[in-house]
Amino acid sequence: MTTPKVAPAEESTANVTADSPSAKRRINFQLVPVVVLLLAALILLGITDGWNRFVGGGSTQKTDDAFLRADITPLSTRVSGTVAQVAVTDYQHVKAGDLLVQLKDDDFKAQVAQAEAGVAAAQAALLNNAKQKELQNARILQAQAGTEAASADIAQSGAAINGAEADVANAQASIQAAQAKIPDAQAAVAAAQADAERTRLERQRQEALVEMGSATKQKLEQVVADQERFAAILDSRKAELAQVRAYLESRRADLSKTHAGVASRQAERQRARAQSSGRSAEVEAQIKQRAVLDAQEQQLLADLQAKQEALKVAQTNLEYTRIVAPTDGIVGERKVRIGQLVSPGTQVISLVDNTIWVQANYEETQLTNVSKGDGAEITVDTFPGVTLRGHVEEIAPASGSQFALLPPDNATGNYTKIVQRIPVKIALDASPELAERLRPGMSVIAKIKTNGKSKV
Numbered sequence: 001m002t003t004p005k006v007a008p009a010e011e012s013t014a015n016v017t018a019d020s021p022s023a024k025r026r027i028n029f030q031l032v033p034v035v036v037l038l039l040a041a042l043i044l045l046g047i048t049d050g051w052n053r054f055v056g057g058g059s060t061q062k063t064d065d066a067f068l069r070a071d072i073t074p075l076s077t078r079v080s081g082t083v084a085q086v087a088v089t090d091y092q093h094v095k096a097g098d099l100l101v102q103l104k105d106d107d108f109k110a111q112v113a114q115a116e117a118g119v120a121a122a123q124a125a126l127l128n129n130a131k132q133k134e135l136q137n138a139r140i141l142q143a144q145a146g147t148e149a150a151s152a153d154i155a156q157s158g159a160a161i162n163g164a165e166a167d168v169a170n171a172q173a174s175i176q177a178a179q180a181k182i183p184d185a186q187a188a189v190a191a192a193q194a195d196a197e198r199t200r201l202e203r204q205r206q207e208a209l210v211e212m213g214s215a216t217k218q219k220l221e222q223v224v225a226d227q228e229r230f231a232a233i234l235d236s237r238k239a240e241l242a243q244v245r246a247y248l249e250s251r252r253a254d255l256s257k258t259h260a261g262v263a264s265r266q267a268e269r270q271r272a273r274a275q276s277s278g279r280s281a282e283v284e285a286q287i288k289q290r291a292v293l294d295a296q297e298q299q300l301l302a303d304l305q306a307k308q309e310a311l312k313v314a315q316t317n318l319e320y321t322r323i324v325a326p327t328d329g330i331v332g333e334r335k336v337r338i339g340q341l342v343s344p345g346t347q348v349i350s351l352v353d354n355t356i357w358v359q360a361n362y363e364e365t366q367l368t369n370v371s372k373g374d375g376a377e378i379t380v381d382t383f384p385g386v387t388l389r390g391h392v393e394e395i396a397p398a399s400g401s402q403f404a405l406l407p408p409d410n411a412t413g414n415y416t417k418i419v420q421r422i423p424v425k426i427a428l429d430a431s432p433e434l435a436e437r438l439r440p441g442m443s444v445i446a447k448i449k450t451n452g453k454s455k456v
Contacts, residue, residue: 012361066445067440068358070356070440075350077343077344079344085339087099094330099322101349102176103322133294133297136289154269157269164258171258174247174251176256185240192230193236327351331349333350358390362424364419368390372395374449375391388434390426395422400423421432
């Protein structure tokens with residue numbers, strides 16, 4: 001039987017038609033797992049989101065990752081010394097201000113006494129400076145008074161010089177007046193002398209005539225009387241001339257004396273000016289000395305302040321020898337004993353504060369509707385069946401991992417999402433029956449009531 005021959009194009013079309021059902025089944029088989037995975041992912045996403053919404057929207061949020069907490073203060077020394085007294089026992093209740101540990105304070109008391117002596121010495125030096133300033137002020141006033149007195153002496157000398165110069169002018173005027181009188185007196189003497197000479201000659205002639213009998217005695221007597229009268233007038237005029245000359249000499253002597261007085265007054269004024277200059281220089285020197293005392297006062301004030309601060313340091317160090325309780329609470333185990341040498345920073349004891357609260361580490365999905373002020377119920381494992389009341393006081397600003405020494409860094413490598421926990425601080429209401437029995441570190445179960453109200 002002869003097989004018909006088929007063309008190549010027809011043969012290829014026949015092969016594709018024969019293989020089509022098998023290729024479709026293979027493609028469908030490959031798509032099924034992908035579709036299943038996508039559906040599973042969608043279902044898981046919906047369940048997770050719904051679960052988170054369900055958990056976060058609950059009216060009560062509960063966790064057993066919670067513990068009692070309190071402020072624990074390690075108390076350390078701030079100065080070196082030897083322990084003289086340990087005033088408490090282990091786990092003893094104390095009040096704020098109670099003595100816990102006492103160091104030997106002999107050296108510190110001596111330092112305080114030394115600092116007090118330094119302060120007293122600085123105060124005494126400052127007082128001495130104040131006294132010196134008072135004395136210096138008195139010296140300045142005295143020097144200023146001397147300057148004023150010298151100025152008064154200068155003014156007085158000037159007035160005396162003016163008076164002496166006026167006397168000189170008067171004496172010169174008197175001399176001029178006397179000199180003006182001398183010519184008149186000389187003229188009067190000359191005229192009187194001429195009259196005296198004329199009458200003398202007339203007397204001689206009349207005497208000769210009387211002897212000759214040519215004149216009468218009466219005429220002679222008249223001539224003699226005229227001659228004697230003019231001789232007396234001459235003597236008077238000479239006396240007046242001598243008196244004017246004597247007055248002139250007296251005025252000249254007075255003028256010389258007055259000149260000497262002016263010179264003396266001028267010398268006195270020069271001395272007064274010299275004294276005034278000296279007093280002015282003394283005033284300036286005293287004022288400069290006062291400025292020195294003012295500068296010393298500032299230095300002494302600074303020294304006093306430094307010594308007062310040193311006294312405060314000594315007193316503070318003395319206070320550091322007493323380690324007292326900062327608050328009410330319970331002390332821990334004593335870490336020092338009497339006679340032990342301690343240095344700054346040595347921990348001597350720890351103090352647990354009386355105020356106790358709860359730190360509850362909630363998952364982040366539980367805090368959807370939790371806010372500050374929400375009520376809380378606390379069950380302490382140590383006291384089963386007892387429920388404590390409280391309220392949310394604070395929610396931490398970050399998750400607990402962020403406060404770790406080495407916070408996680410998910411910027412590189414593979415990443416697996418883990419639900420984070422955020423600390424919530426719950427303040428406890430007063431519970432007198434358990435107040436003395438609660439201890440930090442106890443495990444508790446915390447329940448926060450959000451009342452089912454959405455807060456987002």
